[in-house]
Amino acid sequence: MSALQPLPQFPVEIAAPDLDAWIPGNVGIPGFITRESGRPGPHVALVALMHGNEIAGAIALDRLLRAGLRPRRGRLTFGFANLAAFARFDPRQPTASRYVDEDLNRIWDAPLLDGPRHSSELDRAREMRPLIEEVDVLLDLHSMLWPSEPLILCGSTARGRALAMAIGQPSLAVADRGHATGPRLIDYTPFTDPAGERAAVLVEAGQHWEAPSVAMTLAAIGGLLRATGLVRETEPALPPRVPAATPRFAEVTACIAAASAEFSFVRPFRGGEVLTRRGELIARDGEVEIRSPYDDCLLVMPSLRPSRGHTAVRLARFREPGGDTA
DSSP states (O other): OTTTTTOOOOHHHSOOOTTTTTOOOOOSSEEEEEOSSSSOOOOEEEEESSSTOOHHHHHHHHHHHHTTTOOOOSSSEEOOOOHHHTOOOOSSSGGSSSSSSSSSOOOOOOHHHSSOOOOOOHHHHHHHHHHTTTTTTTEEEEEESSOOOOEETTTHHHHHHHHHHHOOSSSEEOOOEEEEEEEEGSSSSHOOTTTOOOEEEEEHHHHOOOHHHHHHHHHHHHHHHHHHTSOOTTTTOOOOOOOOOOEEEEEEEEEEOOTTEEESSSOOBTTTTTTSSSSSSEEEETTTTESSSSSEEEEEOOOOOOOOSSSEEEEEEOOHHHHHHH
C-alpha cells in the first residue's frame, strides 16, 4: 500500500444533491439557513461540505430542509460550507473536489483568520465565522475515503466527549487532538476554550459515496437534536432512534504522520480494527517500523495512501468516558 501508488477507483453510489434552493441562505451567508422556534433554547448548527466531495452530509441536510424540519425551541442552522469546491464535484473524479486552494478544515485559527493571506477557503471561513461564533452546539458532518467503521471525533474537551456520548450514533466516540497540519472547525477556540460552554463534534459517517453514510448522518443528526431538545423524540423528518448500548469511548494516544514517501501499511487495514496484541506491526515508514503500543489498540481512520507530512493513522486506547482526557 505504498503512498506512491495511485488511488483505487471508488464507485459513487449516491447522487449529489441540488442545492440551488439553499445557496442564497437567509442569514447573509450563502449556503447557511437558520430556522427559529421563537422559544428560548440553544443555537444548534449542522454543517456539511467542509470538504466539497463529502456529499452524504449535504444530502442529509437537503432532505431535512425539504421536509420542513424546524426546532421546537432555540435555533437550528443548516450550513453548506465549501460551496466552491462542491460546485466542482464530478462523480467520474470524485476525489478531485475536496477543496479549491486549501483544506477548509485545517484553518480554524484566529491569527490565521485575522491575517492578510487570502485563499478560496480562508475567505469562506471568514464569511462563516460570525455565525459560527454565535453557535452553542455544532455537529460537523463528514465521511471517509477509506473503508472504516463510523465514529464521532470529539476533540479533547470534556464537554465534547459528553456531547458525543449523548448523541449515541455512531456508537464509537474518539477523543483526539486534531491534525498537525492545522485546526479543524471543532478545534476552533469558541468550542475549546477551557472557560467556555460551547461544544462541537465531528461525525465520520462512513465511506464518502455509499448510501449507508447518508443513513448514519441522519441518525447522528437525530441523536443530536433529541439530546439538545430541539425536536421531539418522534420527529417525523428524522429516522427513529435505534436502541443501542452505551457508545464505546477511546482516546487517541498517537497520531502517526507519514515522514517519508515510502510510508506503507503492511496490509489494507480498515478503520475501527483492533489489534489485540502489543507490538503488532502496522506500517513501515522507510526504515522505521510502526507497531501497536499496547494491547487492544484501535486503528482510527487509516489513510492507506498518505501524503508525506499528513496523518496516516491514529492509534487509540479504549477507556471509560468519564475519565480525564490526558
